[in-house]
Amino acid sequence: MELNRRQMDILEIVKENGPITGEQIAVRLNLVRATIRPDLAILTMAGYLDARPRVGYFYSGKKPVQSVTDNMNAMKVGDFQSIPVVVAEHLSVYDAICHMFLEDVGSLFVVDQSSYLTGVLSRKDLLRTTLGNNEIDKIPVHVIMTRMPNITHCTKQDTLIEAAQKMMDKQIDSLPVVNDKGEGLEVVGRITKTNITAAFLSLADDHEL
Numbered sequence: 001m002e003l004n005r006r007q008m009d010i011l012e013i014v015k016e017n018g019p020i021t022g023e024q025i026a027v028r029l030n031l032v033r034a035t036i037r038p039d040l041a042i043l044t045m046a047g048y049l050d051a052r053p054r055v056g057y058f059y060s061g062k063k064p065v066q067s068v069t070d071n072m073n074a075m076k077v078g079d080f081q082s083i084p085v086v087v088a089e090h091l092s093v094y095d096a097i098c099h100m101f102l103e104d105v106g107s108l109f110v111v112d113q114s115s116y117l118t119g120v121l122s123r124k125d126l127l128r129t130t131l132g133n134n135e136i137d138k139i140p141v142h143v144i145m146t147r148m149p150n151i152t153h154c155t156k157q158d159t160l161i162e163a164a165q166k167m168m169d170k171q172i173d174s175l176p177v178v179n180d181k182g183e184g185l186e187v188v189g190r191i192t193k194t195n196i197t198a199a200f201l202s203l204a205d206d207h208e209l
C-alpha cells in the first residue's frame with residue numbers, strides 16, 4: 001500500500017509525539033480533525049498506528065499490512081534470480097552431465113561463440129541421451145538440446161508472477177534471464193522453481209530471505 005504525503009506526515013508526527021490525539025495531530029498540520037479522519041483510519045487499519053481510547057494514537061512499530069497481491073506484484077525476476085550456468089555448443093553430453101553435478105543445477109544454458117543463447121539442457125534431456133548410448137563423450141550437446149527460437153525466457157524487469165506463469169504454461173523447470181542485444185540474447189541469470197519457492201516463503205511474515 002502506498003501512503004500519500006499527508007499520511008506520511010501523520011506517521012512522522014505520531015512517531016515523534018505519540019501518544020497523541022487526532023485533534024492534536026490536526027492542529028500540527030493546520031487542518032481540522034474531520035479532514036484527517038480517513039487518513040487515521042487507513043493508517044490504523046494498515047497496522048502503522050495503534051489507537052487507544054482517551055489516550056490517542058501511537059506508532060505500532062509493526063510491519064505494515066500489505067496485501068499478498070501487492071507483495072507479489074512487487075517481486076521482480078532480478079531480485080530472485082540465480083547465477084546461470086552456461087556451456088558451449090560443442091561440449092560433450094558426458095561433460096555436460098559432469099557440469100550439472102559440479103555446479104549443482106538442474107538445467108544448463110547453451111551459448112554460441114558470441115555468448116548468445118542457443119539452447120537449454122535439462123536433466124531428462126541428458127538422461128534420455130545416456131540411456132542405451134555409451135558414446136556420450138562423443139555427442140555434442142547442440143545435437144540434443146532444445147534450441148532457439150523455442151527457448152522460453154524472461155528479463156530482470158519481469159515480475160516473478162510472469163516468470164512462474166511461463167514455467168507453468170510450458171511445463172519447464174527453469175527460464176534463462178536474458179538481455180536482448182539485438183543480434184542475440186545474452187544470458188544474465190536463471191529463474192527456477194526453487195527461486196519461486198523462496199519468493200513464496202518470503203511472503204510469510206517470519207521468513208526473511
Ligand code: ADP
Pocket residue numbers: 107120121122123124125145146150151152153171172173174175176
Ligand atoms: P526435465 O526435463 O528434467 O523434467 P524441464 O521440465 O525443465 O526438466 O524440461 C523439459 C523439456 O523442456 C526439456 O526437453 C528441456 O530441454 C526443455 N526446456 C527446459 N527449459 C526450457 C526453456 N526455458 N525453454 C524451452 N524449453 C525448455
